[in-house]
Amino acid sequence: MRISELSRRSAVPTATIKYYLREGLLPPGRATAATQAEYDESHLRRLRLVRALIGVRGLSVSATREVLGAVAEHAGERHQVLGLVLGARPVDEDAPAPGPAPAPAPGAAEVDALIGALGWEVSEYAPARAALGETLETLRSLGAALDPATLRGYAELAERTAVLDLDQLDPDADPLEQAERALLRTVLLEPALLALRRLAQENESARRGG
Amino acid sequence: MRISELSRRSAVPTATIKYYLREGLLPPGRATAATQAEYDESHLRRLRLVRALIGVRGLSVSATREVLGAVAEHAGERHQVLGLVLGARPVDEDAPAPGPAPAPAPGAAEVDALIGALGWEVSEYAPARAALGETLETLRSLGAALDPATLRGYAELAERTAVLDLDQLDPDADPLEQAERALLRTVLLEPALLALRRLAQENESARRGG
Numbered sequence: 001m002r003i004s005e006l007s008r009r010s011a012v013p014t015a016t017i018k019y020y021l022r023e024g025l026l027p028p029g030r031a032t033a034a035t036q037a038e039y040d041e042s043h044l045r046r047l048r049l050v051r052a053l054i055g056v057r058g059l060s061v062s063a064t065r066e067v068l069g070a071v072a073e074h075a076g077e078r079h080q081v082l083g084l085v086l087g088a089r090p091v092d093e094d095a096p097a098p099g100p101a102p103a104p105a106p107g108a109a110e111v112d113a114l115i116g117a118l119g120w121e122v123s124e125y126a127p128a129r130a131a132l133g134e135t136l137e138t139l140r141s142l143g144a145a146l147d148p149a150t151l152r153g154y155a156e157l158a159e160r161t162a163v164l165d166l167d168q169l170d171p172d173a174d175p176l177e178q179a180e181r182a183l184l185r186t187v188l189l190e191p192a193l194l195a196l197r198r199l200a201q202e203n204e205s206a207r208r209g210g
Numbered sequence: 211m212r213i214s215e216l217s218r219r220s221a222v223p224t225a226t227i228k229y230y231l232r233e234g235l236l237p238p239g240r241a242t243a244a245t246q247a248e249y250d251e252s253h254l255r256r257l258r259l260v261r262a263l264i265g266v267r268g269l270s271v272s273a274t275r276e277v278l279g280a281v282a283e284h285a286g287e288r289h290q291v292l293g294l295v296l297g298a299r300p301v302d303e304d305a306p307a308p309g310p311a312p313a314p315a316p317g318a319a320e321v322d323a324l325i326g327a328l329g330w331e332v333s334e335y336a337p338a339r340a341a342l343g344e345t346l347e348t349l350r351s352l353g354a355a356l357d358p359a360t361l362r363g364y365a366e367l368a369e370r371t372a373v374l375d376l377d378q379l380d381p382d383a384d385p386l387e388q389a390e391r392a393l394l395r396t397v398l399l400e401p402a403l404l405a406l407r408r409l410a411q412e413n414e415s416a417r418r419g420g
Contacts, residue, residue, distance in 0.1 A: 079415045088412040120413040128408035135402035144394045162410035164363050184354045192345035198338035200372035202298040203330040205289045
């Protein structure tokens with residue numbers, strides 16, 4: 001297809017597509033004339049993933065290029081590709097830590113204990129570990145700490161949510177397409193899941209009688 | 211207690227407490243001398259609630275005053291108080307809609323159908339309805355719509371999350387204290403629940419084999 005068709009099907013303006021081509025986020029098309037190139041379905045899938053990484057995950061162009069590079073290195077390893085695209089895995093796990101060893105993150109011990117108790121297999125570097133630990137510490141500092149049994153209850157519901165999330169991926173889809181879908185669903189569903197919790201709280205509060 | 215003790219116990223600076231007194235967010239203490247007043251536990255509970263409404267829910271001083279006024283009107287109706295503090299209920303449900311009748315919100319029919327199917331008792335005005343509808347529409351517009359069965363699955367997990375949330379409230383606590391707790395736990399737990407989902411996804415993805 002021509003770049004105009006690629007633009008129409010992806011809803012990405014032609015000028016933006018040209019910018020992505022110059023920045024190396026999109027491989028060049030097959031040249032058919034001095035100023036014309038043909039693009040195919042793989043360009044469309046890649047373009048959608050680029051849009052999701054930039055627009056939904058909020059990555060910069062250079063961070064997107066790094067993620068795409070790491071994805072290419074792990075092509076075929078579906079779990080790695082998903083982790084990279086979702087940001088569950090850092091692009092370069094072997095990068096030396098900048099500066100001196102960091103102090104243990106707040107709440108890290110509690111998070112480690114939870115993950116250990118559940119037997120979850122998650123990267124030591126998963127950014128969600130720090131996000132969880134910080135929230136647990138904040139609640140503690142406000143005198144509203146969660147007890148371990150309640151935290152585990154929430155984690156078990158998260159496990160079931162993740163099963164629903166993964167069930168929606170088409171196992172036969174192209175890995176890049178699958179990764180784009182997973183990213184859209186993971187990030188864009190977040191406000192919906194929080195809204196469902198608010199509605200369910202209101203209902204549960206009514207059910208228990210004012 | 212003196213204002214200095216109230217400040218120490220609430221971790222709110224004296225100058226801020228005086229500002230809240232002037233703005234009517236906190237009732238005056240019992241005057242014990244021309245420039246001195248005594249405060250009690252009810253002031254402390256109210257002050258904590260004010261801090262949570264401003265700091266955690268991000269309300270303005272005047273919006274906080276309106277919520278507190280509505281809470282006072284419904285004192286004793288625990289469910290109403292919770293709804294007001296959490297923002298599940300508008301302060302004034304009888305206020306005439308500004309301007310002409312609004313167009314149906316995006317995704318509203320889908321949200322109504324879900325709430326009806328589950329038999330949930332939630333206010334017609336709950337802001338979470340709009341948040342949910344908008345997300346469903348966004349996913350649809352990106353070609354990643356949720357099918358009704360999956361949406362219902364997420365809603366049923368939200369129901370169980372809400373039971374955990376409500377179980378943590380002490381039924382014997384003062385209603386304002388209960389409302390402050392509920393607000394802290396509802397809003398501050400949000401990033402933790404999202405982080406748990408990310409970790410659970412990573413684990414589930416690993417479990418299914420890359």
